[in-house]
Amino acid sequence: MDSMGKYIRGYVRIRLESPAPERFFSLCVHNRIPLRNLTQEGSCYEMELSARDFLRLGRFRRKTNARIHILRKNGLPFFLHRAQKRKAFFLGILLGLVLLAICSFRIWDIQIAGNRYYTTPVLLETLSEWEISCGMAKRNVDCQKLMQKIRQTFPGIVWVSARLEGTCLIIDIKENDEIPQETPVKEDTRSCxxxxxxxxxxxxxxxxxxxxxxxxxxxxxxxxxxxxxxxxxxxxxxxxxxxxxxxxxxxxxxIETRFPYYDEFSRTITVKSYPGEQKTYPFFTLFGTDISWYHTPKNTSEIYRTERQLTLTPSFYLPVTVGEIITIPYEKKSYCYTPEEALELSQKHLQNFLKNLVSENAVILSRYIQIKLTANRCRSQGYITIQIPGSDKSAVTPKEFPDLSAETTE
Incomplete structure (x- = not known):
């Protein structure tokens, strides 16, 4: 606390050269002028004292025939005096603080958690239709009414919570995970x-x-x-x-059955080659406006964009996004599979087909597949013998039976 008061009042470090330093120190003690961090450098003495007490040393200096040199000036008064030449810098800091204060009264991010069936883009689009979006004033958001509208609009949401934290609107929802019960149907010929x-x-x-x-x-x-x-x-x-x-x-x-198998693909495909080097363009977005040095590449390129919104705290989002745009030039070329590559790709297609059958609990007994290669095509054709569980449903047909009451006896 003493050091804080020392900084606020300001202090200087001086060097004293005097033929009678003892008398100089006695005068300072008699007049209650505290001297701190006193050190001796040969015949000279260095010490610290407040800026106000330094102005009282004039008559002591004359009485002791001393010479006083100022080594350093520290503290808030000297800092403010030097800052007079940097008004623009401090004005910028002031404007930045004012801008942060203005931003704190608006929403700059909307977070939705707990949703699975209703996707985040769908929910954000609905909020936008209700005029709830990034950049709006927080005072215009009524969380109670918002929760009620969400429950009414989305019947699959059984619980919702909306709250404001910093400059972020956080919406937590819980969807109905229960399987709807089937309505019992009277068992007649139409339901069998x-x-x-x-x-x-x-x-x-x-x-x-x-x-x-x-x-x-x-x-x-x-x-x-x-x-x-x-x-x-x-x-x-x-x-x-x-x-x-x-x-x-x-x-x-x-049922044991034969599944027909047919697969055909072209041996000539179009592939990408990347002869050039990728280029990176940094950018930042301020209040929804992109500012960057990116320009559309003249040749065909893959373009990737990564961005990150700046925050002061985990819940205080700023309307500033920084990121980079990466462009990777490429060229399209035609490529023809070699016979070995075509056969290998054909086998991969067959293995994927067999995996799908196995996933349906099928037991593969045998297979007969013929692969034919032409100049431009690869064709696989044949059948696969399997044992697979399954059946289809069809509406039952009412049956007639003899009317025993109509029978006559001889």
Whole structure:
């Protein structure tokens, strides 16, 4: 605290040359002039004292026939005296502080967290339609009304929080993660179905949980054939069909089938080469206006832009963005795959196709693929034998049965 007061009042460091330094020090003590950091350099003495006390040394200097040299001037009064020649510098600091104060009353960033179904661009576009965007005054944002409008506009959002921190509008939302319950449907012929074959093949296994199976393992089937019927016959004591009940067929069915495979691509493609060096252009954005030395390249180039918004604190964003624009020139050239490269690429396509089948729980039994190369094309054609679970649903067809009441007895 003493050092702070010393800086505010100002102090000087002097060098004293006198034939009677003891008398000079006695006069200072008698007149209550404190001397600090006193050191001796040969026959000279160096010391520090306040700027006000320095002005009182004139008569002491004459009485002791001393010579006093000022070595340094420190403190706020001397700083302000030197700053008179740099008015523009301090005026710029003052204007900067005023600009920061003005910016603190506006929003310069909007952060949205917790959204998955409703994307951030969609939410920001909706806020823009409500005249809520970067650069607006914070006093014009009513967080309570904003939360209410978000819940009304987006029914999938069950909870929302909006708050202002610094120059940032922070919106936290929570979406409805629950799966909507299915509305129970009365089980009549319109809500029931048969299970049909999705491919031609041979039934490998069938485990029925609901419905009437019409095939057994080893039977051949065509695409669209009914494998499990949704019409279940109800028999009487004489094993006669009394009526049909209609259900939603459910079964695990595995079918062995042949999947046709066809893949064709051109051996001649267009590739990029990068003969030149990339160029970097720094830029900054002030209140939405880009200021940079970037100019559109004359030749074809890839252009990348990276930017970062400046902040004073984690929640105090500034309307200033800095970044750089990178241009990489390139040329397009034609390239023809060699036979070895074409075969390798064809094998990659085949492996991707097989991975997709395996992801659907298919078991690959065998494959027969022929690859044919021409001057410009590569063609792969054949079939793949697999065992794959699956079935299609089709609306059940009401069935007729004999009207036993109409029968006559002899």
């Amino acid at each position: 179905w048969d299970l049909t074959a999705p491919w031609d093949g041979t039934v490998v296994s069938i485990i029925t949980r609901a419905g009437m199976p019409l095939v057994k393992p080893g039977d051949l089937c065509k695409k669209g054939d009914i494998l499990v019927s949704g019409a279940v016959a109800i028999l009487d004591n004489d094993s006669q069909i009394q009526r049909y009940e209609y259900v939603r067929s459910d079964a695990d069915i595995v």
